[in-house]
Amino acid sequence: MNINRKKLLLVMLVISCLGCFCFTAGDKAFSINKKLGRGINLGNALEAPKEGQWGITLRKEYLELIKQAGFDSIRVPIRWSAHAEKNAPYTIDPNFFERVDWVIDNSLSNSLYVIINMHHYEEIFNDPNSHAERFIELWKQIAEQYKNQPDSVLFEFLNEPHNMLDDDKWNKLSAETLKEVRKTNPDRIVLIGPGSWNNLGKLDKLQLPADDDNIIVTIHYYEPFQFTHQGASWIGEQTESWLGTKWTGTDGQKTAVIKDFEKACRWGKEHNKPVNLGEFGANSKADMDSRARWTSFVARQAEMQGFSWHYWEFCAYFGVYDKDNHKWRQPLLKALISDSNEQPD
Numbered sequence: 001m002n003i004n005r006k007k008l009l010l011v012m013l014v015i016s017c018l019g020c021f022c023f024t025a026g027d028k029a030f031s032i033n034k035k036l037g038r039g040i041n042l043g044n045a046l047e048a049p050k051e052g053q054w055g056i057t058l059r060k061e062y063l064e065l066i067k068q069a070g071f072d073s074i075r076v077p078i079r080w081s082a083h084a085e086k087n088a089p090y091t092i093d094p095n096f097f098e099r100v101d102w103v104i105d106n107s108l109s110n111s112l113y114v115i116i117n118m119h120h121y122e123e124i125f126n127d128p129n130s131h132a133e134r135f136i137e138l139w140k141q142i143a144e145q146y147k148n149q150p151d152s153v154l155f156e157f158l159n160e161p162h163n164m165l166d167d168d169k170w171n172k173l174s175a176e177t178l179k180e181v182r183k184t185n186p187d188r189i190v191l192i193g194p195g196s197w198n199n200l201g202k203l204d205k206l207q208l209p210a211d212d213d214n215i216i217v218t219i220h221y222y223e224p225f226q227f228t229h230q231g232a233s234w235i236g237e238q239t240e241s242w243l244g245t246k247w248t249g250t251d252g253q254k255t256a257v258i259k260d261f262e263k264a265c266r267w268g269k270e271h272n273k274p275v276n277l278g279e280f281g282a283n284s285k286a287d288m289d290s291r292a293r294w295t296s297f298v299a300r301q302a303e304m305q306g307f308s309w310h311y312w313e314f315c316a317y318f319g320v321y322d323k324d325n326h327k328w329r330q331p332l333l334k335a336l337i338s339d340s341n342e343q344p345d
């Protein structure tokens with residue numbers, strides 16, 4: 001081989017390595033988002049002020065049932081702020097950590113990917129300046145605790161930033177938190193969502209650190225709100241007057257969902273970020289036919305746009321599982337897990 005051919009080969013090798021590097025940047029986030037696939041929120045358990053207070057105590061069998069039914073992952077809403085000291089160093093209660101360890105262990109032993117989030121940190125929504133330091137310190141402890149877990153354990157910084165935690169403040173706080181988390185978890189996948197309750201309409205305001213590829217962007221979807229939140233007492237009395245609202249799947253109703261998801265998909269493509277639909281669901285006060293129809297349509301649209309998704313939620317008000325009678329609500333389960341594009345009538 002003469003010297004010029006050797007040089008040419010070397011240049012080709014370098015180019016192919018660079019090419020490979022360019023193409024693999026961010027691939028991990030995309031491939032893990034695929035693995036998250038179809039999932040469920042274990043709602044109303046660990047994000048209650050105390051587990052059990054909202055009627056749900058997690059059980060080993062729940063994880064087994066979820067896996068057997070065909071789901072790929074779970075999202076675990078957690079109220080860390082209620083289980084940590086109010087003052088520095090804001091130590092998280094070791095017993096509470098053990099409980100979360102238990103959820104992670106049982107998810108992994110059932111081959112479920114698991115998202116550990118921070119939920120209902122109400123104080124930070126009212127007074128972000130006073131709680132930013134505590135928020136970061138809580139995440140430093142969580143990151144340290146789970147730094148040796150496999151890639152199938154993911155972190156989500158904060159459920160539904162809103163109120164005084166506006167877009168600018170949230171962009172700054174999530175960037176600072178990421179910097180700290182990266183010290184112990186250099187390439188763990190982290191989920192971050194836009195402000196105003198993870199509203200996809202706020203994606204344009206979301207700013208993520210440009211040099212971090214291991215991020216999945218998460219959004220929530222409860223539109224039309226008067227349908228999904230009819231009779232939802234925690235939202236307010238006005239929801240009583242929404243009772244009876246149906247979702248029949250008219251062209252207009254479907255187009256609204258499609259347009260919203262196309263917008264999120266476009267944003268993901270422009271920013272080279274995979275998208276997760278971290279919450280969607282309809283309250284049990286709505287009629288079952290409408291719920292199943294809406295759930296199926298939203299889940300299939302999300303899949304068509306390449307989003308992973310997590311139904312809100314397992315066995316409370318929106319529940320797909322009836323824990324008292326130990327059985328799945330079949331129309332909802334079918335709406336979620338069915339592979340067909342057919343919509344229920």
Ligand code: BGC
Pocket residue numbers: 119159160279312
């Ligand atoms: C909240 C839940 C609520 C659900 C639907 C979630 O983000 O944390 O408390 O039930 O949204 O409103």
